[in-house]
Amino acid sequence: MIEGAKDQLSQSAELAIIIPTFREAGNVAELTRRLVDCLAGLKWEAIFVDDDSNDGTASSVRELSLIHPNVRCIQRIGRRGLSSACVEGMLSTSAPYVAVMDADLQHDEALLPTMLQKLQSDRELDIVVGSRHVEGGSLGEWSEQRASISRWATRLSHLVLPKTLKDPMSGFFMMRRDSFMGAVRRLSSVGFKILVDLFASSPKPLKFAELPYTFRTRHAGESKLDSQVAWDYLMLLADKTVGHLVPVRFLSFALIGGLGVFLHMALLSTCLSLMALPFKQAQAAATIGAMVFNYTINNAMTYRDRRRKGWRWWTGLLSFSIACSVGAIANVGIASYLFDHQNHWVLSAISGILVGAVWNYAITSVYTWKRA
Numbered sequence: 001m002i003e004g005a006k007d008q009l010s011q012s013a014e015l016a017i018i019i020p021t022f023r024e025a026g027n028v029a030e031l032t033r034r035l036v037d038c039l040a041g042l043k044w045e046a047i048f049v050d051d052d053s054n055d056g057t058a059s060s061v062r063e064l065s066l067i068h069p070n071v072r073c074i075q076r077i078g079r080r081g082l083s084s085a086c087v088e089g090m091l092s093t094s095a096p097y098v099a100v101m102d103a104d105l106q107h108d109e110a111l112l113p114t115m116l117q118k119l120q121s122d123r124e125l126d127i128v129v130g131s132r133h134v135e136g137g138s139l140g141e142w143s144e145q146r147a148s149i150s151r152w153a154t155r156l157s158h159l160v161l162p163k164t165l166k167d168p169m170s171g172f173f174m175m176r177r178d179s180f181m182g183a184v185r186r187l188s189s190v191g192f193k194i195l196v197d198l199f200a201s202s203p204k205p206l207k208f209a210e211l212p213y214t215f216r217t218r219h220a221g222e223s224k225l226d227s228q229v230a231w232d233y234l235m236l237l238a239d240k241t242v243g244h245l246v247p248v249r250f251l252s253f254a255l256i257g258g259l260g261v262f263l264h265m266a267l268l269s270t271c272l273s274l275m276a277l278p279f280k281q282a283q284a285a286a287t288i289g290a291m292v293f294n295y296t297i298n299n300a301m302t303y304r305d306r307r308r309k310g311w312r313w314w315t316g317l318l319s320f321s322i323a324c325s326v327g328a329i330a331n332v333g334i335a336s337y338l339f340d341h342q343n344h345w346v347l348s349a350i351s352g353i354l355v356g357a358v359w360n361y362a363i364t365s366v367y368t369w370k371r372a
């Protein structure tokens with residue numbers, strides 16, 4: 001241990017609260033005030049991880065740091081994502097206990113001291129989850145529609161999680177930093193569901209307890225939950241079930257490619273029957289349509305985190321089209337070669353398609369959607 005570190009130890013935080021933020025300027029001061037109140041007597045720090053919100057969230061947090069030195073801000077530029085923000089926040093602290101909570105006051109801060117006590121008194125426990133689905137907890141004022149989506153998401157989580165965990169969708173929990181460090185290198189870190197990710201990624205089953213709380217209504221600002229969150233969740237589950245065999249980006253790419261084939265056929269038949277184009281022109285139009293469709297959807301979903309916008313959208317379309325044209329030549333070449341040698345048309349076609357798809361995926365992931 002560094003000399004003198006022992007004397008300093010008494011001043012360092014025992015508990016770190018990680019708060020991911022995206023456009024939460026109206027909430028950070030009130031949340032900090034409440035943390036100060038309810039954590040009096042404890043050694044704690046709050047780490048806001050903000051994805052460069054345009055409403056001044058980060059500067060509001062920095063203003064708070066002037067009054068509360070145990071409050072700080074990590075400002076991420078050019079990145080988005082609740083889970084990855086939490087991971088970065090947790091990695092940035094030395095506190096032995098780390099909690100994650102939302103900035104919008106929907107999570108009950110009064111539960112934090114009890115969570116900490118529970119972890120400190122039961123050395124077996126890895127994590128304590130704030131739960132809306134154990135006795136005493138509730139969803140608060142949720143619409144039936146959102147409650148039903150949440151139930152479905154919970155059911156799906158049983159693909160990768162123990163059923164005994166009642167609220168895997170919770171974004172409110174506290175864990176030992178050591179338990180987090182055990183899982184951190186295996187995390188997918190995509191999307192919203194950091195708790196599902198942690199449970200599914202830990203090398204040994206996490207020992208957990210659930211404590212009830214009532215989900216409150218949002219204080220200020222708007223929810224960031226949108227259809228992309230649902231897609232990210234499916235990608236997370238795919239990664240945790242088959243991700244060790246096939247990269248999920250490839251699965252997504254192939255799935256969209258499959259849809260593209262349907263679109264191709266629909267366009268082709270329209271051009272042929274309704275517009276009475278000659279086959280060559282019709283096939284060319286359908287190919288272009290399918291290519292633009294594939295590019296657009298992959299850009300929005302598969303590579304959302306590396307999305308191309310403005311003029312880069314157009315140059316991306318160009319490199320995507322070139323790559324896929326070469327892929328198509330490879331596809332036809334391989335399929336014809338196999339067909340000539342084995343005379344099995346289904347197998348030959350599938351092999352051609354597979355080689356083409358892998359080629360398209362590999363080349364476009366490097367050239368069209370290269371990591372910034």
Ligand code: GDD
Nearest residue numbers: 020021022049051080081082085102103169171223224225
């Ligand atoms: N840094 C960062 N980056 N923070 C984000 C991002 C992002 O891309 N997206 C959302 N956040 C922050 C929000 O600012 C908020 O503090 C917190 O993450 C939760 O986002 P909300 O938009 O308020 O989500 P919600 O209330 O619909 O969903 C919450 O409740 C669900 C049900 O318990 C979240 O806690 C979910 O994780 C949870 O499943």
Ligand code: MN
Nearest residue numbers: 102104106223
């Ligand atoms: Mn919220």
